[in-house]
Amino acid sequence: MTYAVVDSPLGPLTLVGNDAGELIGLYLDGQRYRPEPARFGDRDDAALPAVAEQLDEYFHHSRTTFDVPLHLVGTPFQRTVWTALLDIPYGVTSTYGALAETLGLTPRSARAVGLANGKNPISIIVPCHRLLGSTGSLTGYAGGLDRKKTLLDLERGQELLTG
Numbered sequence: 001m002t003y004a005v006v007d008s009p010l011g012p013l014t015l016v017g018n019d020a021g022e023l024i025g026l027y028l029d030g031q032r033y034r035p036e037p038a039r040f041g042d043r044d045d046a047a048l049p050a051v052a053e054q055l056d057e058y059f060h061h062s063r064t065t066f067d068v069p070l071h072l073v074g075t076p077f078q079r080t081v082w083t084a085l086l087d088i089p090y091g092v093t094s095t096y097g098a099l100a101e102t103l104g105l106t107p108r109s110a111r112a113v114g115l116a117n118g119k120n121p122i123s124i125i126v127p128c129h130r131l132l133g134s135t136g137s138l139t140g141y142a143g144g145l146d147r148k149k150t151l152l153d154l155e156r157g158q159e160l161l162t163g
Contacts, residue, residue: 001041006052009059010147013124015048016040022071023051026122028143033119055124059154064090066125073121081116088130091155095134110134118142124151 001024003016014037016025027034050068057063072079084103088094094102096110096117103113113131118140120128129151133139141148 001039002044002047003037003040004043004045004047004052006045006055008055010143010150013055014040015051017048017051018071020069020071021048022069023048023122023125024071024073026051026125028123028147030144031123032142033121034142051125058124061154061157064155068125070122070125072126074116074119077112078116078119081113082120082122082126082128085117085120085126085128085130088127090127091157093130093132093136093152095132095136097134099131114140130155 001016001018003014003025005012005014007013011029014025014027015023016027018024025035025040048068054063054066054068058066072082074082080103081099084099096114097107100107100109100113103109105113117128117131120126120142123129123143129141129148131140138145138148138152
């Protein structure tokens with residue numbers, strides 16, 4: 001494994017890749033459930049250049065989808081939730097309950113969907129920020145609600161504030 005740290009309007013992003021060149025982690029500084037850096041392998045800021053480039057394009061409003069190879073590491077249920085997140089289009093939001101229903105679960109499973117969503121290891125690219133509470137409120141984002149709001153604002157066409 002190897003990792004790179006790239007700058008972004010949200011602060012430094014840590015990109016973690018496996019030996020096959022797949023992205024297995026994208027972490028924000030201070031993110032809840034972020035593994036210890038010693039588990040990321042060797043640092044090489046030139047690693048994963050396509051990921052860094054696509055993130056830069058995303059933050060500059062010139063990319064709405066990502067096409068880098070991903071390797072989702074989690075329980076079968078978590079991977080099912082994370083895969084379903086990939087179907088939520090840029091600029092669109094959904095709710096934890098609606099995603100549960102999409103997966104054939106009862107609305108009461110919204111909490112389980114939320115817990116899986118919170119442990120998403122590839123933030124931004126696997127768009128966990130696009131899930132809202134049942135009332136449309138900003139709830140639960142491992143990178144912090146301010147960052148969630150920033151990502152949603154970006155996708156609504158609003159400029160990001162830097163510095």
